[in-house]
């Protein structure tokens with residue numbers, strides 16, 4: 001994933017080879033030159049709209065192979081989720097269920113849902129369990145998808161998003177948690193997603209927030225995150241795909257942003273369908289947003305970050321969470337499905 005780069009300095013502006021995925025401008029400004037592991041990664045911000053991306057982009061075929069075979073091994077050191085990962089993902093899934101929007105019920109009476117980037121299947125399984133929806137998943141990684149099918153009995157497509165063809169009726173709900181930032185064409189991904197939604201159907205999309213200040217400034221950019229969004233850029237990309245934003249949400253530490261997008265009953269003319277590229281750029285540009293993102297990222301300096309209690313609070317919270325997980329795992333069933341069922345029952349009792 002690492003690329004060799006020409007020398008550039010933070011703040012430098014130049015015309016990139018590739019046009020911005022959102023507003024089509026090529027003008028960019030350098031935000032960072034290293035990823036959170038200290039490796040070379042040039043991160044730039046489009047001066048037209050504030051969308052942040054890495055430059056250059058990796059080749060799509062390289063990415064497909066990486067997510068199919070390597071990603072989970074590199075970041076989790078495993079080909080299938082551990083019990084700890086299942087517990088952690090199950091708890092996150094319960095939090096996501098708790099703030100799920102109300103989904104319009106189709107005439108058939110059974111909602112259809114699609115979870116894109118299903119991972120080990122924890123959210124897809126619990127969504128079906130909690131709502132009775134018929135849930136399908138898409139997951140590019142063979143090991144995690146195999147685990148989800150085998151242990152949770154999930155209906156999963158093993159495929160990168162841009163090749164996936166989920167059949168049947170349109171979906172009433174599509175969820176996509178921490179996927180969009182990994183894709184080299186997030187606009188095309190949302191446009192594809194929009195075609196799978198029923199009129200009035202909802203998409204919930206969550207990504208890391210580029211305006212986050214909860215982690216040290218040098219820890220923000222990640223070689224696998226090709227794009228970094230704030231709420232406005234994410235919603236505008238949804239608009240470009242013909243989806244209207246209906247809600248936005250931030251995690252307590254503002255490290256993640258999630259938006260709910262709706263496919264209108266009468267499908268909006270996607271802005272991408274405009275013929276004149278200049279008109280498209282003018283319609284989608286958000287120069288005020290670029291100024292805002294630049295200001296937030298420039299103000300969050302290492303000195304300012306470490307002058308607050310945030311690093312200590314974050315480290316303590318992480319330690320506490322890990323100890324809590326170890327304690328909880330002793331009481332949890334060994335079987336992944338039984339563990340998720342237990343989490344669901346605990347949530348029902350608490351709620």
Ligand SMILES: [Zn+2]
Nearest residue numbers: 020023046049
């Ligand atoms: Zn742009």
